[in-house]
Amino acid sequence: MQIDFGLDRAPRETRIVVAMSGGVDSSVVAALAARSGAEVIGVTLQLYDHGEAVKRSGSCCAGQDIYDARTVADRLGFGHYVLDYESRFRTGVIDRFADEYARGRTPVPCSLCNQGVKFTDLVAFAKELGADCLATGHYVRRVVNGGRVELHKGKDPARDQSYFLYGTTQEQLDFLRFPLGDLPKKEVRRIAEAEGLAVASKPDSQDICFVPDGDYAGLVQRLRPETIAPGEIVDMQGNVLGTHRGVVHFTIGQRRGIEIGGQKEPLYVVGIDPDARRLVVGPRRALAVEAMRVEQLNWIGEDQAEVAVKVRSLAPPVPARLAGEQVQFERPEYGVAPGQAAVFYDGTRLLGGGWIAETVSAEQGQMNAAAA
Known part of the structure; x- marks a missing residue:
């Protein structure tokens, strides 16, 4: 399968930098870039310290993933860089995630990551390498319409990742390429198998990459221990109904964990006041x-x-x-x-x-x- 990367020069005169997370998607992008005849350079971000990274599974940009990305680059025959962005990732994504949770808000760290280290910093690095574009494994479509570049949903609605890329700038979009936007996941894995890539059957990453076990509350309470202080649960009129074991365990719309009986209808979290350590609960219609x-x-x-x-x-x-x-x-x-x-x-x-x-x-x- 050949992919047109939409570059002005002949493939043999171009250089494509591929953001490689170590998963099957970005590995297939690397294979497609290599097949185009362009010079390819792989770049992988290390977002955790080595000791933590080796322990993680089901994430991205971790110890095993870095090894997998390098193995793919070696098989396809191109150079591979590993960039240590641990401090930037902690400041720009993990700390902001914890701060938002501590404020009683519902953060979206994948959008923060794409707006920061994954696009802003990676695009800058790719340009320093003299690349003609930066290619990623996101399932979105880059469409040129009347000379203007647009970003569209991925063709496979089950894989579309456009929601997380809203912060992309027009300048970045001019430089970025998304070769998987028209492909279903099944075809991506087929290409990986045809290329003999060891990651062809590697499971997709799950949950938030830096919380692979899904225990968001555990992470936040380690970083912001004040969020585990108990407090009151009140109804929408301010009447005290009970107590909770820390606002870190709740988000707006949550029903699980309220544990207050004797109500006419189920109660949901409709408000969080972290300064007062208070949860406001009400019926579903209040949401x-x-x-x-x-x-x-x-x-x-x-x-x-x-x-x-x-x-x-x-x-x-x-x-x-x-x-x-x-x-x-x-x-x-x-x-x-x-x-x-x-x-x-x-x-x-x-x-x-x-x-x-x-x-x-x-x-x-x-x-x-x-x-x-």
């Missing part, structure tokens, strides 16, 4: 959100009023109206919480996005309308 404010907006496409917006990576886009930082949902939406990314689309095209700063509940909106 319905009619509007939100989105800050730190980044636009790849045009800033338009009628959009489709995703508030979680696995949620379908829903219709909304955008006016500056204010987003009004066409219908009340569930699963919306401060700290998440709100990502805007026009069909399959990614327009941009930002961080959810505040939400307006549908109940509060109705109360405001009645008062007016």
Whole structure:
């Protein structure tokens, strides 16, 4: 299979840097780049200290993954660099993740990583190497339309990763390439097998890469021990219903762990006050959100009023109206919480996005309308 990397010069005159995580996706990108006839250089990020990295599995950019990436580069016959970005990753991603959790918000560390070390720093390094482009294993499509580069959802909806790339800049997009955007995962593994790559059957990474066991609370309480202090659980009128064992164990919309009986209907976390160590709980209908404010907006496409917006990576886009930082949902939406990314689309095209700063509940909106 041949992939056109969309470069102006003949393949033998070009240099492609491939971001190699050690998984099957980026390894296949490296194989496709090598097959194109271009000079290929692989780059892998080491994001943990060596002792921790060796112990990790089911993640990316860890000890075994670095070894796997180097093995692929050796088999395909090109040079391979390992960049120690541990301190940058800890400051820009892990610490911010812990801080957001400690504030009672729901962070999206994969978006932070892509906006920082994976794109900003890697693009700069690739350019220092004299590369014509940086290729990655993300399942998104780069489309040139009338001379302008656009970013679209991956063709396979089950693999699409555009939600995490809303922070990409137009300058970065001009330099980036995503060869897997039109391929299903099954075809990617078939290519890996045909190339004789040892990672062909390697499992996909799971959960957040620096929390491969899924214990987010355990990580946050180690970094921010104040989050394990017990506190009150109150209803939406402020009545004390019980106690909790630390706000670190809860996020907006969570039902598990509240453990308060005798209620007419199940209770969910509808608010978190970390300074007062207080959880606010209420019925599911209290989680319905009619509007939100989105800050730190980044636009790849045009800033338009009628959009489709995703508030979680696995949620379908829903219709909304955008006016500056204010987003009004066409219908009340569930699963919306401060700290998440709100990502805007026009069909399959990614327009941009930002961080959810505040939400307006549908109940509060109705109360405001009645008062007016």
